[in-house]
Amino acid sequence: MAEPSLSFRRHLIANAVVLAPAVIVLTGMMVAGWLSVEHGLIAMAAIGLCTAVIVRRYLHSFVRFSGYVEALARGDEPDVPRFVVSPAAEELATSVSALDGMWRRQREAIAGLEVSAQTIVDGLPDPLFAVDRRRRLVRWNRAASGLTGTLAAERDLSATLRHPALLDAVDAALEAQVPSDAGPDTGVVELSLGGPPERIFSAHVKRLPRATADGSLALIVLHDISALRRAERMRADFVANASHELRTPLAGLVGFVETLRGPARDDPQARERFLAIMAEQTDRMRRLVEDLLSLSRIEQREHVMPTALVDVGGVLRGVRDLIDMKARQRGVTIAFDIPDDLPPVIGDADELTMVFQNLADNAVKYTGAGSVVDVVARPSGEPATALEVSVTDQGEGIAPQHVERLTERFYRVDTARSREMGGTGLGLALVKHALNRHRGRLDVVSELGRGSTFTVSLPIAPAR
Numbered sequence: 001m002a003e004p005s006l007s008f009r010r011h012l013i014a015n016a017v018v019l020a021p022a023v024i025v026l027t028g029m030m031v032a033g034w035l036s037v038e039h040g041l042i043a044m045a046a047i048g049l050c051t052a053v054i055v056r057r058y059l060h061s062f063v064r065f066s067g068y069v070e071a072l073a074r075g076d077e078p079d080v081p082r083f084v085v086s087p088a089a090e091e092l093a094t095s096v097s098a099l100d101g102m103w104r105r106q107r108e109a110i111a112g113l114e115v116s117a118q119t120i121v122d123g124l125p126d127p128l129f130a131v132d133r134r135r136r137l138v139r140w141n142r143a144a145s146g147l148t149g150t151l152a153a154e155r156d157l158s159a160t161l162r163h164p165a166l167l168d169a170v171d172a173a174l175e176a177q178v179p180s181d182a183g184p185d186t187g188v189v190e191l192s193l194g195g196p197p198e199r200i201f202s203a204h205v206k207r208l209p210r211a212t213a214d215g216s217l218a219l220i221v222l223h224d225i226s227a228l229r230r231a232e233r234m235r236a237d238f239v240a241n242a243s244h245e246l247r248t249p250l251a252g253l254v255g256f257v258e259t260l261r262g263p264a265r266d267d268p269q270a271r272e273r274f275l276a277i278m279a280e281q282t283d284r285m286r287r288l289v290e291d292l293l294s295l296s297r298i299e300q301r302e303h304v305m306p307t308a309l310v311d312v313g314g315v316l317r318g319v320r321d322l323i324d325m326k327a328r329q330r331g332v333t334i335a336f337d338i339p340d341d342l343p344p345v346i347g348d349a350d351e352l353t354m355v356f357q358n359l360a361d362n363a364v365k366y367t368g369a370g371s372v373v374d375v376v377a378r379p380s381g382e383p384a385t386a387l388e389v390s391v392t393d394q395g396e397g398i399a400p401q402h403v404e405r406l407t408e409r410f411y412r413v414d415t416a417r418s419r420e421m422g423g424t425g426l427g428l429a430l431v432k433h434a435l436n437r438h439r440g441r442l443d444v445v446s447e448l449g450r451g452s453t454f455t456v457s458l459p460i461a462p463a464r
């Protein structure tokens with residue numbers, strides 16, 4: 001630590017103060033005649049010399065002490081100075097050092113709390129913003145900056161979330177007289193952000209009981225409800241679609257029953273023809289109901305992984321027997337390439353049969369007579385981690401905008417044509433849910449006019 005310098009004036013004053021009693025006493029003695037002037041002056045000079053040395057050392061101790069305190073105040077970490085001639089200064093310095101240690105620990109604890117608060121806020125999955133009484137951003141978490149991009153403190157919230165209803169709710173919260181410390185949220189607003197894909201959030205606005213140290217007075221938490229809304233929409237669409245699919249054959253049946261009871265009552269030929277159509281319609285309704293039931297069953301079990309070991313080769317050979325006849329009727333050749341030593345997968349044999357039967361059935365249905373459908377099974381990865389089964393047809397192909405929607409329930413590229421072929425439009429939805437359950441995947445590659453390849457990959461069972 002650099003030794004601070006002492007002014008001459010300071011020395012002079014300090015010496016004068018310390019010398020004053022001796023000078024007064026000696027002068028008194030000289031005036032009273034108890035001491036000769038000569039001896040008195042010599043004594044004064046001697047005392048002055050001694051005190052000058054002592055005062056100088058003391059003064060230096062205090063200057064060093066104040067230098068030490070100043071260094072602490074600047075935030076430096078100086079060593080505690082030693083004061084040989086001044087035990088009082090030494091004690092003071094030790095106490096100040098202890099006080100400084102305590103302050104440092106407190107400062108560290110406060111900084112630690114600040115970091116933990118931000119870490120906790122950052123750990124929240126929902127975007128969170130805090131604004132001050134003038135609606136300026138004070139704090140936000142990582143999810144918030146992930147949603148809105150770079151954020152700047154002290155800017156009005158409207159620069160980040162330009163949603164009038166939300167801003168109104170925040171204003172209302174900031175103006176509210178009664179703090180909503182225990183009560184419900186001041187406001188919940190639904191807003192849609194970004195896109196595509198569009199994301200829907202429910203924004204909860206809450207006023208704090210009082211402004212926090214950083215000035216935050218209201219919190220805005222956004223909760224992503226896109227999945228919920230999508231599920232609601234899907235459920236509504238699903239019910240509408242299912243009803244619609246059932247209504248058409250049902251209306252047909254009602255019509256034929258009426259015709260049979262009325263105009264065609266005594267026409268055996270018409271009766272036979274109508275009964276055949278009615279049987280076909282009833283069969284379509286039965287298939288639809290069966291597919292709906294399968295879908296609901298698979299969905300219920302979707303989160304429960306199957307446990308059995310399944311030989312996919314065996315499953316595919318079973319599918320070949322099921323589909324062969326239909327393929328032959330349509331003039332389509334199905335070529336299976338199934339190696340004998342395929343590794344087993346963990347799965348449900350019935351569901352996997354349904355998956356491959358649907359894919360093979362589609363390939364046969366949507367390809368022209370005389371063409372070939374290839375079903376190839378192969379392990380994939382090095383070392384092999386998955387089993388891939390691809391079903392390739394030489395049919396009409398599927399346009400890209402349809403490819404991503406194929407696994408939606410009732411989604412059909414050409415509804416009339418699919419219906420005419422007896423399809424319910426649920427096949428690929430069933431495939432998707434069954435594969436989800438198997439932690440498997442479905443990839444579709446298709447080119448219009450050339451054909452499509454549907455590839456299923458299933459994780460290989462770990463060696464026992």
Ligand SMILES: Nc1ncnc2c1ncn2[C@@H]1O[C@H](COP(=O)(O)OP(=O)(O)OP(=O)(O)O)[C@@H](O)[C@H]1O
Pocket residue numbers: 291358362363366393395396397398406411412413414418419422423424425426427428429452
């Ligand atoms: N290999 C394919 N080539 C061309 N289009 C296909 C192919 N596979 C499926 N599609 C299209 O995808 C739609 C949905 O297929 P999905 O299997 O879900 O229903 P579906 O075959 O019509 O009825 P279901 O399978 O219930 O009998 C089909 O209607 C068809 O338009």
Ligand SMILES: [Mg+2]
Pocket residue numbers: 358361362423427428
């Ligand atoms: Mg199908």
